[in-house]
Amino acid sequence: MSLESLSTGVMSTGITKRIIACLDVTNGxxxxxxxxxxxxxxxxxxxxxxxxxxxxxxEIVLLDITATSDARPIxxxxxxxxxxxxxxxxxxxxxxxxxxxxxxxxxAGADKxxxxxxxxxxxxxxxxxxxxxxxxxxxxxxxxxxxxxxxxSAEGTVPAEVYLAGGRIATGLDAVEWAREAESRxxxxxxxxxxxxxxxxxxxxxxxxxxxxxxxxxxxxxxxxAGSGDHFVDVFKAGCADAALAASxxxxxxxxxxxxxAQLQREGIPMRLPC
Amino acid sequence: xITLVDYKAGNLTSVRKAFTFLGQESVVxxxxxxxRQAQAIVLPGVGHFCTTERLxxxxxxxxxxxxxxxxxxxxxxxxxxxxxxxxxxxxPDAPGLALFEGxxxxxxxxLKVPHVGWNQIRRAPRSAPSRxxxxxxxxxxxxxxxxxxxxxxxxxxxxxxYGETFAAAVERENVFGVQFHPEKSGDTGLRIxxxxxxxxxxxxxx
Numbered sequence: 001m002s003l004e005s006l007s008t009g010v011m012s013t014g015i016t017k018r019i020i021a022c023l024d025v026t027n028g029x030x031x032x033x034x035x036x037x038x039x040x041x042x043x044x045x046x047x048x049x050x051x052x053x054x055x056x057x058x059e060i061v062l063l064d065i066t067a068t069s070d071a072r073p074i075x076x077x078x079x080x081x082x083x084x085x086x087x088x089x090x091x092x093x094x095x096x097x098x099x100x101x102x103x104x105x106x107x108a109g110a111d112k113x114x115x116x117x118x119x120x121x122x123x124x125x126x127x128x129x130x131x132x133x134x135x136x137x138x139x140x141x142x143x144x145x146x147x148x149x150x151x152x153s154a155e156g157t158v159p160a161e162v163y164l165a166g167g168r169i170a171t172g173l174d175a176v177e178w179a180r181e182a183e184s185r186x187x188x189x190x191x192x193x194x195x196x197x198x199x200x201x202x203x204x205x206x207x208x209x210x211x212x213x214x215x216x217x218x219x220x221x222x223x224x225x226a227g228s229g230d231h232f233v234d235v236f237k238a239g240c241a242d243a244a245l246a247a248s249x250x251x252x253x254x255x256x257x258x259x260x261x262a263q264l265q266r267e268g269i270p271m272r273l274p275c
Numbered sequence: 276x277i278t279l280v281d282y283k284a285g286n287l288t289s290v291r292k293a294f295t296f297l298g299q300e301s302v303v304x305x306x307x308x309x310x311r312q313a314q315a316i317v318l319p320g321v322g323h324f325c326t327t328e329r330l331x332x333x334x335x336x337x338x339x340x341x342x343x344x345x346x347x348x349x350x351x352x353x354x355x356x357x358x359x360x361x362x363x364x365x366x367p368d369a370p371g372l373a374l375f376e377g378x379x380x381x382x383x384x385x386l387k388v389p390h391v392g393w394n395q396i397r398r399a400p401r402s403a404p405s406r407x408x409x410x411x412x413x414x415x416x417x418x419x420x421x422x423x424x425x426x427x428x429x430x431x432x433x434x435x436x437y438g439e440t441f442a443a444a445v446e447r448e449n450v451f452g453v454q455f456h457p458e459k460s461g462d463t464g465l466r467i468x469x470x471x472x473x474x475x476x477x478x479x480x481x
Binding site: 014015016017018053058083084085087088089090106107108109111132133134135136137188189217218219242243272275 | 289292296321322386387388389392393395418419421437459460465
């Protein structure tokens with residue numbers, strides 16, 4: 001076959017690192033909080049999702065941050081309205097408890113769902129959703145907090161505990177081990193949020209991100225702590241992240257996504273540009 | 276009217292809303308009789324190759340084959356494109372349509388599998404001009420999510436590299452396939468879907 005030569009030779013990976021804009025939603029509005037309190041209205045989810053997508057975000061994540069604590073399902077109409085004119089990958093999470101919840105979100109236009117508390121309480125749900133909709137549609141979100149006093153070991157393990165219900169309840173699970181189990185049960189990606197860094201704008205937890213990213217063979221999305229372009233450089237280089245997610249810095253025009261991506265590209269991190 | 280084939284392989288909502296955005300009417304069905312009457316067929320799909328076995332048992336496979344022979348425009352997306360090959364090692368007992376030569380195999384790379392994210396497509400050397408990729412420059416970014424990839428063979432219109440180089444798009448007369456998700460690939464993806472709609476519109480006015 002004359003085209004066979006294409007399959008040989010030195011190949012770059014080709015794939016770009018992803019910048020994901022996260023919309024924290026409650027009562028149908030995007031909110032911006034400082035350490036989960038003092039919520040400020042940041043706008044309409046559909047408008048903001050479209051704005052982020054056209055300004056260069058590679059994906060959009062919508063999290064209903066009070067669905068679990070209010071023990072109610074995600075607002076489906078908000079998801080449907082947000083998805084309608086969004087043509088980049090769209091993930092929805094918060095309060096997904098069953099295959100039926102997931103199905104309703106996919107019907108409304110979500111491409112992936114993110115599960116957290118429900119997956120810890122009943123890990124079989126990961127497999128159930130993955131078998132019906134494919135692993136690519138299942139993100140397992142892990143909220144992790146470093147164990148106080150525990151140092152990074154010589155083997156590079158980073159002791160961190162998994163929390164559920166939006167960081168309210170400690171589970172005793174180790175973050176790296178739980179990520180491995182989630183992968184083996186069919187998760188397509190891991191969304192790792194550092195509770196220590198979340199909201200601080202002092203940078204991502206790179207050692208923890210790297211420990212998880214090296215432990216699994218599925219993409220790891222780093223979250224929590226983004227405050228500057230340099231933080232993104234660090235999490236892609238030292239943290240070995242496949243994608244990085246941020247919420248507050250992308251609202252109120254503090255950061256231009258395209259400008260951020262140009263900076264990362266200059267630092268040698270492959271980005272989708274122009275976008 | 277575009278007929279979207281539902282065979283319980285992932286969800287069709289995203290593909291459907293992209294066509295709606297383009298002003299193109301579409302209908303979703305798993306009924307072989309409706310597929311047989313289609314003016315244009317789109318087979319989306321993401322997930323395991325074994326889901327294509329449903330297409331055989333429901334009679335949709337035969338309906339699609341007949342439609343292709345009559346010249347009905349046919350677009351396969353992701354697993355829908357892989358189904359146009361002889362088969363996949365993901366489900367060796369589920370034969371594909373064998374419209375293109377070779378078998379889909381799992382990525383053989385030390386990189387993470389699945390291949391998830393935005394990657395670039397470029398025209399395959401010596402390939403015929405592509406109707407589907409008209410107006411889409413080389414190195415455009417599109418969104419992928421898959422663990423198996425189709426081989427490079429005659430009919431491959433575009434390729435992508437992830438550790439190895441594989442078929443990103445195929446095209447022969449009225450048959451088109453894309454490994455990536457045009458419905459999730461921003462303006463580039465919408466352009467590709469519009470090209471398919473335009474082609475289908477020309478065909479049905481003949």
